[in-house]
Amino acid sequence: MSNPLMQGSGVMLGAQGVWRYFGDFPALRDITFEIEPGACVALLGHNGAGKTTLLKLLARLAAPQKGTIAAPPLTETGYLGHGLGLYEDLSAIENLRFWGELHGAAEEASGQWLKRVELDHVATAPVRQFSRGMRQRVALGRAFQHFPKLLVLDEPFTGLDERSVKLLQEVLREALERGSTIVLSSHQIPEVMALATRTLKLDRGRLV
Amino acid sequence: MIAAAWQIARKDLRQELRSKESLNAALSLTVVLLILFSFAFDPAAEDSKQWSGGLLWLVYSFAGALIVNRSFARELMNDCLEALRASPVPSSALFLGKAVACFLILMGVELTALPAFCIFYDVSLLGAPWTFIATLALTTWAVTVLGTMFSALTVNLHMRELMLPVLVYPMLIPPLVAAIELTRGVITGEPASEIWFRLLIGFDIIFTALAVALAEVVLTD
Numbered sequence: 312m313s314n315p316l317m318q319g320s321g322v323m324l325g326a327q328g329v330w331r332y333f334g335d336f337p338a339l340r341d342i343t344f345e346i347e348p349g350a351c352v353a354l355l356g357h358n359g360a361g362k363t364t365l366l367k368l369l370a371r372l373a374a375p376q377k378g379t380i381a382a383p384p385l386t387e388t389g390y391l392g393h394g395l396g397l398y399e400d401l402s403a404i405e406n407l408r409f410w411g412e413l414h415g416a417a418e419e420a421s422g423q424w425l426k427r428v429e430l431d432h433v434a435t436a437p438v439r440q441f442s443r444g445m446r447q448r449v450a451l452g453r454a455f456q457h458f459p460k461l462l463v464l465d466e467p468f469t470g471l472d473e474r475s476v477k478l479l480q481e482v483l484r485e486a487l488e489r490g491s492t493i494v495l496s497s498h499q500i501p502e503v504m505a506l507a508t509r510t511l512k513l514d515r516g517r518l519v
Numbered sequence: 520m521i522a523a524a525w526q527i528a529r530k531d532l533r534q535e536l537r538s539k540e541s542l543n544a545a546l547s548l549t550v551v552l553l554i555l556f557s558f559a560f561d562p563a564a565e566d567s568k569q570w571s572g573g574l575l576w577l578v579y580s581f582a583g584a585l586i587v588n589r590s591f592a593r594e595l596m597n598d599c600l601e602a603l604r605a606s607p608v609p610s611s612a613l614f615l616g617k618a619v620a621c622f623l624i625l626m627g628v629e630l631t632a633l634p635a636f637c638i639f640y641d642v643s644l645l646g647a648p649w650t651f652i653a654t655l656a657l658t659t660w661a662v663t664v665l666g667t668m669f670s671a672l673t674v675n676l677h678m679r680e681l682m683l684p685v686l687v688y689p690m691l692i693p694p695l696v697a698a699i700e701l702t703r704g705v706i707t708g709e710p711a712s713e714i715w716f717r718l719l720i721g722f723d724i725i726f727t728a729l730a731v732a733l734a735e736v737v738l739t740d
Contacts, residue, residue: 370605390605394598398530400537409530413523413606437537453602
């Protein structure tokens with residue numbers, strides 16, 4: 312597929328005939344879709360269906376062996392995978408400033424984010440002292456603070472308490488209101504469906 | 520690219536100064552080996568000035584392996600390497616930043632352990648201090664640039680601690696030979712051939728260019 316972003320066709324994200332193999336095993340089989348700007352797409356499927364593999368292709372962490380992916384550049388993408396991407400020895404604010412600088416976020420964005428997720432009182436504490444929920448809230452800032460056009464989130468609700476789930480839903484809604492496009496996978500269907508404008512379902516590497 | 524590389528280097532240095540993981544290990548290994556070698560080989564022997572430089576570089580290269588081993592391995596916790604690859608930082612900047620951080624950490628270890636070497640082996644490096652400092656900087660860069668490249672290559676291997684020295688040491692023979700010859704010249708006061716400096720400079724330029732050019736391939740899934 313020629314890159315629709317380049318053609319100004321209004322498509323934010325797309326895949327055309329994408330195949331991705333692990334050895335001889337096809338993890339993704341002939342995936343084709345288009346996502347319009349401002350959509351919130353829930354990527355559903357059982358474990359091993361290929362959700363993480365597809366999200367990594369959309370975040371340009373890997374390339375398809377067959378087919379093409381059209382996606383915004385990395386400067387306009389925020390990605391949160393299974394790992395949180397936080398450095399244990401650095402404080403919350405140091406982590407966010409580091410990732411913010413790499414993504415070209417405004418200098419004050421890190422402090423504002425910690426305030427938004429109610430962690431400004433522990434901004435200078437090392438991340439190693441944080442609970443899972445607190446880490447997840449900091450990690451979201453890594454993906455969100457530069458206001459990307461595309462957010463790719465792999466099971467962002469996993470391991471979150473009720474309060475953190477609510478907070479995540481709020482910041483995702485704010486991102487949608489800003490015009491961001493979101494693609495997220497999750498096993499927590501009610502939480503995701505409260506936000507999703509569209510679903511894509513994967514079964515053994517195929518879109519169904 | 521330079522700004523991004525410096526951000527990576529600054530982050531690595533900050534992490535290392537907080538955890539002191541490789542700093543403590545490399546410094547204690549360096550001092551312990553220098554002490555042990557001073558018992559194994561008689562520093563008072565007439566020919567000690569001929570071989571003490573060789574021992575110094577052997578010990579420094581062991582310390583270097585410890586430091587570069589952590590370079591990319593520290594990015595595995597919490598999948599930070601994946602997050603870096605998903606950021607707009609070019610792979611070459613990521614590689615350069617890590618190499619610069621390793622270089623500064625290893626230089627710190629080498630300079631801290633240097634007085635111990637001078638005392639235990641009764642040698643003075645003040646006869647040609649600039650020659651020694653240039654040798655130290657060029658050889659340390661050779662160790663870190665090659666070591667960081669192989670640290671990236673072996674980061675996902677289960678036996679990376681074993682694989683890294685096996686791959687790196689054979690390739691470090693030319694710069695280490697040059698460093699040994701130049702250090703021998705500084706210690707004995709006999710000027711070493713200029714060819715060793717040329718070898719070090721050539722090695723550094725070639726492997727830095729190669730590592731920067733191949734960084735994208737090495738770090739791509």
